[in-house]
Amino acid sequence: xxxxxFGGSSVANAGNILKVIEIIKERSEGEQLIxxxxxxxxxTNLLEKxxxxxxxxxxxxxxxLNEIGERHFRAIRDIVPLKKQSPIIGDIKILLNExxxxxxxxxxLHELFPKTRDxxxxxxxRLSSVIISAALNHNQITTELLDARDLxxxxxxxxxxxxxxxxxxxxxxxxxxxxxSHIFVPGFVARSADGNDTTLGRGGSDYTAAILAxxxxxxxxEIWTDVDGVMTADPNLVETAMPLEKMSYxxxxxLSHFGARVVFPPTLQPVMRKNIPLWIKNTFKPNIxxxxxxxxxxxxxxxxxxxxxxxxxxxxxxxxxxxxGVTGIAARFFSTLSRExxxxxxxxxxxxxxxxxxxxxxxxxxxxxxxxxxxxxxxMALSKIDALQVDENLSVIALVGDKMKSSIGLxxxxxxxxxxxxxxxxxxxxxxxxxxxxxxVSDRDITKVLNVLHETxxxxxxxxxxxxxxxxxxxGSALLExxxxxxxxxxxxxxxxxxxxxxxxxxxxxxxEKSVDLNHWKTDLLEKGEVMSRMAFLQxxxxxxxxxxxxxxxxxxxxxxxLYEEVLQQSISVVASNKIAASSQYENYKNLNNLAxxxxxxxxxxxxxxxxxxxLKTIQGMMKSGDKIFSIQAVLSGSLNFIFNNFVEGTSxxxxxxxxxxxxxxxxxxxxxxxxxxxxxxxxILGRECGIPLEFDTVExxxxxxGQLMKMESVSEFLEAxxxxxxxxxxxxxxxxxxxxxxxxxxxxxxxxxxxxxQNADASQPYYQLDGKDNIVLIFSKRYxxxxxVVKGAGAGAPVTASGVFADIISVVNQ
Ligand code: ADP
Ligand code: ASP
Ligand code: MG
Numbered sequence: 001x002x003x004x005x006f007g008g009s010s011v012a013n014a015g016n017i018l019k020v021i022e023i024i025k026e027r028s029e030g031e032q033l034i035x036x037x038x039x040x041x042x043x044t045n046l047l048e049k050x051x052x053x054x055x056x057x058x059x060x061x062x063x064x065l066n067e068i069g070e071r072h073f074r075a076i077r078d079i080v081p082l083k084k085q086s087p088i089i090g091d092i093k094i095l096l097n098e099x100x101x102x103x104x105x106x107x108x109l110h111e112l113f114p115k116t117r118d119x120x121x122x123x124x125x126r127l128s129s130v131i132i133s134a135a136l137n138h139n140q141i142t143t144e145l146l147d148a149r150d151l152x153x154x155x156x157x158x159x160x161x162x163x164x165x166x167x168x169x170x171x172x173x174x175x176x177x178x179x180x181s182h183i184f185v186p187g188f189v190a191r192s193a194d195g196n197d198t199t200l201g202r203g204g205s206d207y208t209a210a211i212l213a214x215x216x217x218x219x220x221x222e223i224w225t226d227v228d229g230v231m232t233a234d235p236n237l238v239e240t241a242m243p244l245e246k247m248s249y250x251x252x253x254x255l256s257h258f259g260a261r262v263v264f265p266p267t268l269q270p271v272m273r274k275n276i277p278l279w280i281k282n283t284f285k286p287n288i289x290x291x292x293x294x295x296x297x298x299x300x301x302x303x304x305x306x307x308x309x310x311x312x313x314x315x316x317x318x319x320x321x322x323x324x325g326v327t328g329i330a331a332r333f334f335s336t337l338s339r340e341x342x343x344x345x346x347x348x349x350x351x352x353x354x355x356x357x358x359x360x361x362x363x364x365x366x367x368x369x370x371x372x373x374x375x376x377x378x379x380m381a382l383s384k385i386d387a388l389q390v391d392e393n394l395s396v397i398a399l400v401g402d403k404m405k406s407s408i409g410l411x412x413x414x415x416x417x418x419x420x421x422x423x424x425x426x427x428x429x430x431x432x433x434x435x436x437x438x439x440x441v442s443d444r445d446i447t448k449v450l451n452v453l454h455e456t457x458x459x460x461x462x463x464x465x466x467x468x469x470x471x472x473x474x475x476g477s478a479l480l481e482x483x484x485x486x487x488x489x490x491x492x493x494x495x496x497x498x499x500x501x502x503x504x505x506x507x508x509x510x511x512x513e514k515s516v517d518l519n520h521w522k523t524d525l526l527e528k529g530e531v532m533s534r535m536a537f538l539q540x541x542x543x544x545x546x547x548x549x550x551x552x553x554x555x556x557x558x559x560x561x562x563l564y565e566e567v568l569q570q571s572i573s574v575v576a577s578n579k580i581a582a583s584s585q586y587e588n589y590k591n592l593n594n595l596a597x598x599x600x601x602x603x604x605x606x607x608x609x610x611x612x613x614x615x616l617k618t619i620q621g622m623m624k625s626g627d628k629i630f631s632i633q634a635v636l637s638g639s640l641n642f643i644f645n646n647f648v649e650g651t652s653x654x655x656x657x658x659x660x661x662x663x664x665x666x667x668x669x670x671x672x673x674x675x676x677x678x679x680x681x682x683x684x685i686l687g688r689e690c691g692i693p694l695e696f697d698t699v700e701x702x703x704x705x706x707g708q709l710m711k712m713e714s715v716s717e718f719l720e721a722x723x724x725x726x727x728x729x730x731x732x733x734x735x736x737x738x739x740x741x742x743x744x745x746x747x748x749x750x751x752x753x754x755x756x757x758x759q760n761a762d763a764s765q766p767y768y769q770l771d772g773k774d775n776i777v778l779i780f781s782k783r784y785x786x787x788x789x790v791v792k793g794a795g796a797g798a799p800v801t802a803s804g805v806f807a808d809i810i811s812v813v814n815q
Pocket of ligand 3: 007203206261262263264
């Protein structure tokens with residue numbers, strides 16, 4: 001014999017009920033079935049609503065009751081042929097009249113006692129069972145409808161009555177023996193030994209099915225619902241949640257205790273006692289296997305099977321010096337809560353015995369608090385125990401898996417991943433079975449925490465990276481293009497899903513949690529964007545509170561660089577091609593780097609020197625591995641190198657500068673390159689990475705640009721005046737040509753000092769052969785003392801800079 005239970009959404013309307021009938025039809029031949037169903041989806045909530053309205057004297061309860069009636073009549077009309085409808089409609093009407101009388105009574109008395117409430121809520125299953133069993137019979141599946149209240153005996157703990165198993169089992173097995181056909185039993189409802197209607201608790205139809213399955217020693221229990229099985233996390237919050245093939249009773253017990261609604265927790269006890277395999281299956285996809293829950297729930301794979309959570313919880317903490325070594329405090333604490341029927345979700349006690357903490361549901365707070373204050377009144381008056389501490393708006397998250405006990409370092413891994421995402425963990429507990437680690441975090445962080453953990457323990461197929469990008473000029477646009485092009489490759493090969501969730505230029509900003517559409521970001525930014533404000537951008541990043549967030553700065557703006565500190569404070573990594581912060585005052589540079597370390601996030605600016613060339617990484621690697629850098633010689637300006645390489649006989653300096661601008665090799669203001677300022681910043685950053693606390697104004701610069709020219713107000717005035725100075729530049733060029741040298745703007749770091757300036761490089765020098773916009777860096781160190789370590793390659797241009805930024809982004813998440 002098998003027991004099949006169908007949940008609220010599976011029987012929510014005629015269409016769904018017909019799907020249920022198909023499923024039953026397939027299983028009904030050759031084997032007796034016991035069928036259990038919930039109320040039609042949403043009806044129990046409507047009954048609650050009607051009860052509250054009646055109690056409050058609100059006549060609107062009539063409308064709510066009409067809505068309930070209409071849903072059932074509609075289902076009958078849609079399922080049962082017209083000629084056969086009237087007896088069923090009659091049965092439904094009798095129930096609706098009883099319900100109407102009940103609500104009228106509540107309305108008149110302004111009173112809704114727990115006992116009445118149970119009676120009221122039970123109508124949902126009583127109504128649905130009439131319709132579904134009739135529908136079965138009309139589909140040639142002969143079924144006898146039994147009243148669950150005659151079978152399941154409980155105590156009178158209204159709201160969630162306790163089953164008296166001995167009497168219940170006996171009643172069920174005796175009744176079932178009398179029947180040859182299939183049997184239909186409404187879920188959720190029961191009756192006390194004294195004859196009062198009770199319920200098994202919200203979601204309790206699962207339990208009804210398990211009670212029946214255990215009483216008849218069923219070969220299997222199937223719970224049919226609206227998801228593909230037990231998922232690795234709540235699919236409403238974790239998009240990448242996946243169904244589990246198999247799990248143990250203990251695992252599902254932990255998951256459901258910690259909020260995974262898919263199975264009502266008490267359901268497990270009867271099936272476990274009788275060792276009955278339990279299947280969770282999807283009514284809407286009957287052909288996929290679903291999840292099998294059984295004694296040996298082994299599934300190859302990860303130590304953590306799934307995550308679950310309970311939100312809107314409260315932490316209650318009792319502390320006090322007078323608790324140390326005093327026996328019985330914990331016992332009194334928990335027995336008080338138990339007496340008040342407060343469900344304790346989570347417990348921790350400091351090993352000093354100085355404090356006990358319990359997490360409870362918010363709705364139990366008032367009862368719990370009052371009773372605990374009363375219980376410890378004397379101790380509190382004598383200051384042996386401090387006042388009860390209450391922390392609200394929290395969630396408890398559980399990581400669950402049988403294999404957790406044999407895996408080392410899981411909690412470390414979880415805390416590390418959460419720390420990197422700026423999550424504050426309020427309390428931690430590990431179950432003594434080592435099958436569960438639970439964490440308490442703020443309600444506000446719940447989606448982020450679940451997703452971070454889901455990704456960390458490889459329960460997700462992809463790791464999502466959320467980018468907030470400011471600056472869509474040459475580098476920014478090239479980066480967006482590369483991200484767009486690489487999207488599938490990164491997803492398939494590296495399981496990374498890169499989403500641009502915030503995008504801004506100096507005028508507009510645009511946000512989309514699902515990702516800005518990179519096919520037409522330009523028009524979207526222009527047309528749908530809000531007015532850009534730095535503070536609003538920052539605020540929005542905070543509010544979106546997304547995991548693996550990276551702030552990407554491709555501007556040359558001082559004010560955007562000024563945001564990094566706040567961004568890092570939010571535990572959001574920063575990747576910048578903007579050099580301003582790294583070349584600002586040493587204290588700021590150091591502070592940002594320290595802050596990133598303290599927050600366990602990254603501040604990366606590889607492209608500040610040599611665009612996409614791995615220069616900073618190389619120096620950092622050498623330093624970390626204990627090398628000592630003595631000196632650096634470098635050509636660091638791709639723009640100046642491009643200019644000098646193209647400044648040949650027959651050209652003019654001003655034309656070559658304009659060409660460099662056109663090709664996108666210069667800073668937005670080309671004077672920053674021409675003055676050597678850009679090179680100064682770069683050697684400054686290199687020096688700092690070598691551990692020298694350099695300041696910008698200590699970098700010596702022998703500029704070759706005429707002073708008058710550099711004093712121009714704007715870029716356009718400067719470019720207009722530039723041709724007048726062509727003869728001056730031509731002289732410099734001719735001089736170099738005569739000496740058979742090449743003009744190179746060289747930066748040097750030596751004995752703690754940095755200087756930059758124009759040099760004539762002869763053929764023997766490594767800078768001599770340096771094509772186009774290339775950069776070269778020669779590093780002399782303890783390990784590279786005879787021959788320097790050389791990094792050489794294209795050092796300017798939007799595509800290479802963007803690819804360097806891209807590489808930084810990837811290394812933020814792939815650390
Ligand atoms: P039914 O009405 O069929 O009893 P429920 O709504 O009680 O269905 O339970 C199924 C729902 O549980 C799913 O639709 C899903 O939203 C939620 N849920 C929460 N956590 C999980 C999980 N880990 N696996 C599957 N479903 C989950
Ligand atoms: N109808 C009840 C509820 O909504 C019981 C159930 O569906 O399992 O809580
Ligand atoms: Mg349910």
